[in-house]
Each structure stands twice: as C-alpha cells, then as structure tokens.
Amino acid sequence: NAGVMQNPRHLVRRRGQEARLRCSPMKGHSHVYWYRQLPEEGLKFMVYLQKENIIDESGMPKERFSAEFPKEGPSILRIQQVVRGDSAAYFCASSPLGTAYNYEQYFGPGTRLTVT
Amino acid sequence: GQQLNQSPQSMFIQEGEDVSMNCTSSSIFNTWLWYKQDPGEGPVLLIALYKAGELTSNGRLTAQFGITRKDSFLNISASIPSDVGIYFCAGLPQEYGNKLVFGAGTILRVKS
Numbered sequence: 001n002a003g004v005m006q007n008p009r010h011l012v013r014r015r016g017q018e019a020r021l022r023c024s025p026m027k028g029h030s031h032v033y034w035y036r037q038l039p040e041e042g043l044k045f046m047v048y049l050q051k052e053n054i055i056d057e058s059g060m061p062k063e064r065f066s067a068e069f070p071k072e073g074p075s076i077l078r079i080q081q082v083v084r085g086d087s088a089a090y091f092c093a094s095s096p097l098g099t100a101y102n103y104e105q106y107f108g109p110g111t112r113l114t115v116t
Numbered sequence: 117g118q119q120l121n122q123s124p125q126s127m128f129i130q131e132g133e134d135v136s137m138n139c140t141s142s143s144i145f146n147t148w149l150w151y152k153q154d155p156g157e158g159p160v161l162l163i164a165l166y167k168a169g170e171l172t173s174n175g176r177l178t179a180q181f182g183i184t185r186k187d188s189f190l191n192i193s194a195s196i197p198s199d200v201g202i203y204f205c206a207g208l209p210q211e212y213g214n215k216l217v218f219g220a221g222t223i224l225r226v227k228s
Binding site: 104105108110 | 124134151156159161164172204206216217220221
C-alpha cells in the first residue's frame with residue numbers, strides 16, 4: 001500500500017511566480033491536511049480538506065494561498081505571487097475515513113519550496 | 117490557540133542509554149500521537165494513544181497518555197545511532213475535534 005505521495009520534492013520559484021504543490025493521499029484515505037514547517041520548528045496546521053470540501057482553513061493565510069481536493073486527482077496547495085517568506089517545507093498528511101482512529105495522520109515526504 | 121510544550125528541546129546521549137521526553141499543556145487532549153522526523157523527510161507515526169493512563173509500546177519505544185490528559189511522555193530504551201532525529205508530540209484538543217496541535221520537537225543526537 002503506497003504511502004502519501006507529494007510532488008515535487010523540491011520547488012524553486014522567483015518572487016511573484018505561482019507555486020503548485022500536489023499531494024496524493026494513501027489509498028482509502030479521504031481526509032487531507034496541509035502543514036508548513038520552517039527550519040528547526042514544528043509543524044503548523046494550514047488546512048483540512050475532504051473530497052470536494054474545505055473543512056477547516058483557519059491556518060491558511062487569507063491572501064495568495066488556496067487549497068483544493070477534487071473528486072478525482074490529488075490535493076493541490078497553491079501559492080500565488082510567492083514571496084521569500086513563503087520558503088518552507090510543506091507537508092501533506094492523510095487519514096482514513098470513518099474509523100475510530102481517523103486522527104492518525106500519515107505524512108508525505110514534503111515539498112521544499114525555495115523562493116529566490 | 118492550544119499550546120504544547122515539548123521538552124527537552126534537544127539532547128545528546130550516549131549510545132545504549134535510555135531517553136525520555138515529554139509534552140505538557142494547560143488544556144485537555146483526547147489523543148496523543150508521537151512522530152519521528154528524519155532530515156529531509158516527513159514525520160513518521162510512532163505511537164498513538166487514545167485513553168488517559170494508556171501505556172503503549174512499539175519496540176524500544178514506550179509512550180504514555182497522562183492521567184490528567186494534559187501530558188504525554190515518550191521513552192526510548194537502549195538508544196542506537198539510528199534513533200537520531202526530531203521527535204514531535206501531537207495532540208488532539210478536547211475543545212475542537214479535527215486539528216492536531218504539534219509540539220516544537222525534541223532533537224535527539226546520539227554519541228556513538
């Protein structure tokens with residue numbers, strides 16, 4: 001059973017460009033979470049999605065950031081007009097639907113975004 | 117927001133020693149999870165705890181859900197070089213149900 005997949009693993013963007021980060025959850029998981037991690041820091045929650053629904057986006061900046069999890073295909077975290085402060089590692093996690101243990105989140109390898 | 121205080125921030129230990137780290141909060145948590153993150157990788161789930169007082173082992177790792185539901189600890193016995201990494205606790209607050217809160221991590225370095 002393949003784990004959570006994220007691509008690209010590394011992404012370099014110039015200031016003002018757009019960054020698109022993709023996440024494919026584990027098979028059978030329909031809950032997806034995005035986190036951001038700065039060097040030497042913990043993980044900060046950004047957004048929680050189920051298929052075609054944003055459940056909680058309280059951790060995501062209101063401007064320039066958006067996320068989706070369509071019926072078909074991966075979840076996408078999109079950052080428009082990137083700035084240097086957006087440089088970080090972005091992790092996606094997934095959890096299974098409808099079990100007592102659906103709070104166990106399984107993480108992907110992350111996308112390291114560098115804005116030059 | 118909810119805060120988790122994780123300690124120690126970092127530690128150097130001798131190979132073969134036991135290690136202990138913990139997470140505390142002023143709030144009540146319903147679930148505690150412990151993760152390990154290697155450099156350049158995503159966190160890997162080590163142990164999940166769901167009931168106050170629960171003690172769970174995974175190989176040389178043992179974790180407990182504090183009886184007050186405001187803390188958890190992780191022990192690693194007989195540490196080896198591959199235990200190096202960052203260990204994160206994460207908790208699900210009682211107050212709201214779907215958002216894990218993460219501690220800042222404990223950096224473990226082993227002297228071989």
